[in-house]
Amino acid sequence: MVVRKSDPVSRTPEVAIIGGGIIGCAAAAFLAERGASVTIFEQTAVGAGASGRNLGAIQHPFDPVLAELYPSSLDHYHRLADACDAFAVADAPAGLLLLNADAGAVRRQVEHFRQAAPELEPAFLSPEDVAEVEPALSGGFAACRLATGYPVPPDAATAAYATLALRRGAALRLGVSAAPWVEGDRARGVTLGDGSRVEADAVLVAAGPWTPAVVDPSGDWQPIHRTWGVTVQLRLPRPLRHVLEEDEVDSVNRPAVATARAAASTDPEPPSLFSIASAGDISTLGSTFLPIAPDPAPIAGLLRHRAQRFLPSIGDADVVQVRVCARPQSVDGRPFIGPVAGVDALFVCAGHGPWGISTGPASAELVVGTILGEARIPAELRADRAVQTAQALADTGPAGMAS
Ligand SMILES: Cc1cc2nc3c(=O)[nH]c(=O)nc-3n(C[C@H](O)[C@H](O)[C@H](O)COP(=O)(O)OP(=O)(O)OC[C@H]3O[C@@H](n4cnc5c(N)ncnc54)[C@H](O)[C@@H]3O)c2cc1C
Numbered sequence: 001m002v003v004r005k006s007d008p009v010s011r012t013p014e015v016a017i018i019g020g021g022i023i024g025c026a027a028a029a030f031l032a033e034r035g036a037s038v039t040i041f042e043q044t045a046v047g048a049g050a051s052g053r054n055l056g057a058i059q060h061p062f063d064p065v066l067a068e069l070y071p072s073s074l075d076h077y078h079r080l081a082d083a084c085d086a087f088a089v090a091d092a093p094a095g096l097l098l099l100n101a102d103a104g105a106v107r108r109q110v111e112h113f114r115q116a117a118p119e120l121e122p123a124f125l126s127p128e129d130v131a132e133v134e135p136a137l138s139g140g141f142a143a144c145r146l147a148t149g150y151p152v153p154p155d156a157a158t159a160a161y162a163t164l165a166l167r168r169g170a171a172l173r174l175g176v177s178a179a180p181w182v183e184g185d186r187a188r189g190v191t192l193g194d195g196s197r198v199e200a201d202a203v204l205v206a207a208g209p210w211t212p213a214v215v216d217p218s219g220d221w222q223p224i225h226r227t228w229g230v231t232v233q234l235r236l237p238r239p240l241r242h243v244l245e246e247d248e249v250d251s252v253n254r255p256a257v258a259t260a261r262a263a264a265s266t267d268p269e270p271p272s273l274f275s276i277a278s279a280g281d282i283s284t285l286g287s288t289f290l291p292i293a294p295d296p297a298p299i300a301g302l303l304r305h306r307a308q309r310f311l312p313s314i315g316d317a318d319v320v321q322v323r324v325c326a327r328p329q330s331v332d333g334r335p336f337i338g339p340v341a342g343v344d345a346l347f348v349c350a351g352h353g354p355w356g357i358s359t360g361p362a363s364a365e366l367v368v369g370t371i372l373g374e375a376r377i378p379a380e381l382r383a384d385r386a387v388q389t390a391q392a393l394a395d396t397g398p399a400g401m402a403s
Helices: 022-033 069-083 103-116 127-133 156-167 208-215 255-264 296-307 312-316 353-371
Strands: 014-018 037-042 096-100 123-125 142-146 171-174 178-183 186-192 197-199 202-205 224-235 243-246 272-279 282-288 318-330 336-339 346-350
Touching: 014 022, 014 178, 014 186, 022 037, 022 156, 022 346, 022 353, 037 156, 069 156, 069 353, 096 103, 096 127, 103 123, 103 142, 123 127, 127 142, 156 171, 156 353, 178 197, 178 202, 178 208, 186 202, 202 208, 202 353, 208 224, 208 318, 208 346, 224 296, 272 296, 282 296, 296 312, 296 318, 318 353, 336 353, 346 353
Parallel strands: 014 037, 014 202, 037 171, 096 243, 202 346
Antiparallel strands: 096 142, 123 142, 178 186, 186 197, 224 282, 224 318, 243 272, 272 282, 336 346
16 A cells, blocks of 8 residues: 655655664654655654663763764753753753763863863862762762753653644654665655555655664665663662763773674673763663673663762662663664665664764754755764774774763
């Protein structure tokens, strides 16, 4: 069965979006605002993937290319908060503390950020300073404080964009798996799981880590991989003021390294990095970077055990929820945005790794601009760019973060 469009192609475009994560929902809201007729096809539920189960920190990425997307995403979030009562974001950052017991390493890191990103107002906090600003932390940790980090409930932004998109006239079809329907060299719409087809003028694949399989079932295009992260939602005796991260820059700031390390590990207690953010009275503790979906229960125990080194009170905190989801980790750490080479009217926006909440709205705006024929994508983010292999990037890859 083919659902036919009622109007000719010349009027406002009809866009089918595959995926109801932060990218798909933000893109739907922006397209609907511009008068496009939009349908989101989501195989499970809004925010079912990483967009609903992340750490909840809107943060300045350390890769300068991704950092370009952050201020604009923050502006979008402030506008989203104005438009949706259910979403709120602070006017000023809570601050990110990168914790390290080696005060000398922290001083070097502060110096690095003073050169690389002075707008983050890097500051050295001695263990005494840290004890003053975050009394729940164990003693002995110095910190590099950066003026970034806006904690929000992990699923809040995605849910709010979905609400806004619906309010602007978009349609949302949940529990519906979709794939681009391509004839010749053009996308005609989407084929649904039951074999039926829906016509569209343009198709946007925003399916997170599932994107390569949706765009190219032949498997030739595989620049995005899954790195599975477990998070534990807790009720601490007192919520934290800052976003906290264990500083292990040499490994975690290179997603390819973190992924390779996890893939090579036969350790039943896989590597993890401490990170935590409090939104309201719920704190979300992370996380792992695993190549296959883990059993979350034992990993959650491990995360809590390791986190007690930083926050002893975690041992007694009530566990609200344990969650697992996959980051859409691209091989060079940057998303793929824009037209898919060789197929007219097919677009992609995916591969944000650990930065999708922080940079998603700006990415969605970029891809919406290309769908409407108005914007160009920066070369480093184009979907048709040549990609380096994870191996090549292991030593030189752009920075990631510990969420
Ligand atoms: C543990 C963890 C912590 C994180 N913390 C942060 C953080 O603090 N800050 C930050 O900026 N980022 C963070 N991230 C990263 C961020 O969550 C992701 O980059 C972002 O959510 C990806 O959004 P997306 O829309 O591209 O993909 P997803 O959220 O994966 O959404 C894709 C959607 O597509 C759907 N789908 C897939 N295939 C189909 C199909 N064929 N048909 C229909 N629907 C389909 C899926 O069900 C899913 O809902 C974290 C990630 C993890 C795993």
